[in-house]
Amino acid sequence: MQSTVLSTAFETKSNIVVSAPTSSGKTVIFEIAIARLLYTTQQQKALYLAPTKGLCSERTKDWAAKFQHLNAPVVELTGDSNALGLASAKDARIIISTPEKWDYITRRWSKNDHILRHIKLLLIDEVHFLRERNRGPCLEVLVSRMKDKVDDLRVIALSATVPNADDIAEWVGSNATDSDIDECGSPKTTADLFTFGETYRPCPLRKYVYGYANPEGDYWKLEGNLNSRIMQIIQEHANGRPVLIFAPMRKSASNAAEVLANEFDRLCEARNRPWDPPLPSMTANYDDPNLNELAPRGVAYHHAGLSPRDKRLVESAFLEGRCFVLVSTSSLAVGVNLPAYLVIIRGTKLYQGQWTEMDDLDILQMMGRAGRPQFDREGVCVIMTENNRKDYYVAMARGETPIESTLHLSLIEHVNAEIGQRESCSQDFVENWLRGTFLFVRMKKNLRHYQIEGAGGMNDPEHGVQNLSRHLFKSLREHELLLDATQDGRSEIACSHYGDLLASYFISFKTFLRLLRVKRGASTSDILQVLCLAEEFCEIRIRHGEKGVWNKIRTLSQIRFPPKKVTNATDKLSILIQAVLAGVNVLDIFKEEGEVFKAGFQSEARLVFRQAPRILKCLVDIAVHREDGKTAKDASELVRSTSGQAWDSSPATLRQLDNIGEKYMQLLSEAGIKSIGDVADSDPLRMEHLLNRRSSNFGFKLVQQARSFPDLDLMISEVKHKRFDDCVESRIELAIDLKNSNKEVINVWTAEKQPRYIICLTTSSEGELFDYRRMSRQTFQNCLQAPQI
DNA sequence: CTATGAGTCAATAATCTGCTCCAGA
DNA sequence: ATTATTGACTCATAG
Structure with missing residues (x-):
């Protein structure tokens, strides 16, 4: 059955799109193509993309064993794998990843070019994920980017049974040279398409x-x-x-x-x-x-x-x-x-x-x-x-609904990122880029589906593209995400500082606009409010039967900024965040109320706390750009709190220590040990006694870890003080000296492989920003003599 | 004494929400 | 099935 596909995969280097029922043994096609790559080249790498981490790790296990004897190392790069960057894939011949992770890696293309340029084979599994509202656009953009940056890239995409697999083939395109000719004698422009119907299902x-x-x-x-x-x-x-x-x-x-x-x-x-x-x-x-x-x-x-x-x-x-x-x-x-x-x-x-x-x-x-x-x-x-x-x-013998693109729903973020990747760019370039997307392939067939603003009734996809780009550029300019310049008489565009922030923090455009609207001198509660409104959290809703619990937690004294009443998801989010930060034992409260949503709460909290620091960091950078010291300070503190999942002063900070969870945190704080510093000053044996853990130096390890936490001294001295007689202005020069009073060596990386960095923020008491610098711990050590302001 | 607001209670009307992935100086 | 809304009712309190 698959013999024609297999021979095309092994004997030619053309792009292939296959549409077949689930579990009909499609992965063989990938393996054959990899085999060809391994036999014909020494250096080239294959990249496999699948929509879930589960599929990725399954594939990794399988292929690591299969290709071992061909001396082809396999590396898995997903959010789960510890490897942060691409470095670990240097010697791999096969890279396995998810679209999102790969988007992240390839947005920093130049940095990774020495590895990326060896990737000559792109394998996309379950390509029908294109239609996924949130995730499809990522895959779509990614394929365009790979095709754009890599010469002679071969693409093989496998899809479930869909009626418009030919659209996918058109979008993937052909990597043929001009001399390659199809049956009709015209140059090939689409990928080779193979479709297998329901009869090919292994189990009828x-x-x-x-x-x-x-x-x-x-x-x-x-x-x-x-x-x-x-x-x-x-x-x-x-x-x-x-x-x-x-x-x-x-x-x-x-x-x-x-x-x-x-x-x-x-x-x-x-x-x-x-x-x-x-x-x-x-x-x-x-x-x-x-x-x-x-x-x-x-x-x-x-x-x-x-x-x-x-x-x-x-x-x-x-x-x-x-x-x-x-x-x-x-x-x-x-x-x-x-x-x-x-x-x-x-x-x-x-x-x-x-x-x-x-x-x-x-x-x-x-x-x-x-x-x-x-x-x-x-x-x-x-x-x-x-x-x-x-x-x-x-x-319904087979799906009748064709796959549509969803790129138009988050186009502005992606176009902004594409502009940001380039030294120079133009509106023409963006329009051309649009013509290469799956969105355009579908616009040609079903323009009305996309309801492009301003395209009213027009049936010409070219008009659609122009309307889209006009609209995009209008929004980008309106919110100052774009810089215009003229180069040799031609108009050029580039990302503004804001545009770069939007792209590098992977923030939704709507959320970004909210962040831009934060007023000067925002308070912690204002910032919390904006955070809770972020589009990133729109999936979090109040489930039926959950409201009572949140209303109960709302009344606890530990909740610093309680909403008046829990009516919508925003209120719930606000309480959820504050409850975790204050170390409220939410699980126990759920238990009292019937325990139904216990695990749901944990996964929601994970989701929120994974994203919150990133969104807040973006707000910090915006505030710094505007010289709004008050907001920068409060937002920075919230970044720290949300990263550590604890308010600075709360005993919840103890959870940052290994092996300290909800239970031990409570035991320690009842014994008056409420901060990392308290632990560092404690007797290891007392800790073991309190926690009833006497084995394997538990207390000793704990105290040692607490002592290895960074501990900084800040000293400020007035160097010069000048007062002008004729006006109220006075000029003060300060030297700030940051000292690491801690003798023990601090790891540059935290346990979660996050880099430790030090922020130095100087503001007036009115919240005016004087100076802001962010440095890695190493840079900090190298310039102990602090900057003069 | 009366207007007011807070609180209670019970009857009644309205509402009920899958999954997945990622973001470093 | 759970939660929100409504309206009748009580009670404390300020004027």
Whole structure:
């Protein structure tokens, strides 16, 4: 079947796009192309991009073993891998990464050029991720960038079954020289396209569509109703083999699991056991108590709100047969392969403010989980939907909705970054760049879909491009992100300082505008407010049933800036951030209230605290640029607090020490040890006693680590003082001497591999900025004699 | 005594939100 | 199923 693809991959160097059903063994095509690269060259590298870290690490493991004997080192570069930069990939022949990470790396192209220029083969897995709202644009921009910067780059992209794979082929383009000619005798401009239909699925799929009446048109009613019908479907189709059920909400997933467990009990009593439960000794102990209830019946649920440990446990329980029925949200539709014999799509609508029909591609993705090639000869998929959608799903042999671009939704950030990467640039260049995007390929076919402002009714994609660019440049200029200049009579453009900030901090344009609107002399609470409004956090919402908990935490004395009432996600965010900073034991409060959102809180907190320092750093730089000392100072302090996840004065600072978590932090602060300094001054044995940890020098290590924290002295002396008689102005010169009073050596890198740096900020008491400098610890040591102001 | 506001309670109306990834001087 | 809103009601308090 794949022989033509394989020979094209191995014998030619042309670009290839393949569209085929999930799990039909597409990766061979990549491997063949890599083999060609390894056999024909010495230095060249291959880059593999996949949408999830899970897929990346799976691929890394697989290929490290496979290509070991060919002496081709494999390196994985994702947010998880410790390696920060590209340096570790110097000797690798195969680099594995995610689009976002690679975007970050290639935005600093010149710095990495010595490695990047060896990459001659780009492999894109699951290229249909292009259509993803948030992440598609990144991939789109990346491919353009790689094609632009690397001569003779070969691109191979694999996609799920999509109707417009030819658009992808057109966008990937051909890397052929002029002498290459296609069958019709004209020069090749698109990649070689291979499409494989459903018949190429390794496990044939039997499909059933069940329609249900929804008389009142209220989907919530049906939504609650569907659960009771699942058991019957399982009994009819599962054949005692594993079942995977997809539900639209976290809550519906856990509800469905509960219903199934109850029916299981009922059927067991009636001596009609639908499946064999696992042995009691085999069930894991979950963090989530509800999962513990379900596990003995062979039922579980899975969604992103579970603790990472629970997610792992559920996945392995399902793989190893200790769980027969798994109800999941879309978390298991993509990523690591977790196949089942029977897949049930429990409802085809998704709630997004209102109930909306799910995307074809998502449905296909879920259907793709049915059938385990190593165990079953076939797979079964049951789609439960409304009566009036029944025919549609019966007819759906393959996806009918074409992949559209989403680049237009975050175009301004990406164009700004592209401009910033170049020494010189022009509006023509940007328009040309736009013509190379997948967005343009789709605009040619479906311009109306993109509703480009000012393009009104026009059917000409060229007009679309011009309108887009006019609009872009207007916004960029309006907010001073652009510098105009004339070079040899031609008008040139470049990023302004603000433009550079926007690109280098990877900030959403909307958030950036908010940061620009922060008024002079903003207070900590003002800054916190802006932070909570950041578009980066728009995914964080108040879940049903959660409001009470946040209202309760709001009233705690540790919350410094409590909102009046928790009504929206912004209020929740504000409390969440402050609660973590103050070291409030949020988990305990959740526990008192029923423990349902416990793990969800942790993952939300992770998300927020990963991003907050970056957004705030950007605000610091903006304030410095405006010489607004007050804002720069307060924002800097918030950067520090959010990085350490603790207010400066709170005992939560103790959590920065290894092995100190919520519990130990509390024990220590009750004993009056409330800061890193207190720990440094403590007796190691007392620490061991307090924490009841006597083994392996625990206390000694702790105290030593506390002592290794940077400890700086600041001395200010007045050097000169001049007063002018005729005016009120006075002139004061200060020498600032920063001294490291700490004798022990400080590591340049923190435990999280973050660089330590020192900020010196000088302001007047009115908040006027005199001086701001940021230096690495080494620079700081080299210039102990401090700058004169 | 009365107008006012805070607080309580119960009835009733409104609402209910998947996943993933990344950002160094 | 949970949460928000509403309106009737009580009670304390200032004028």
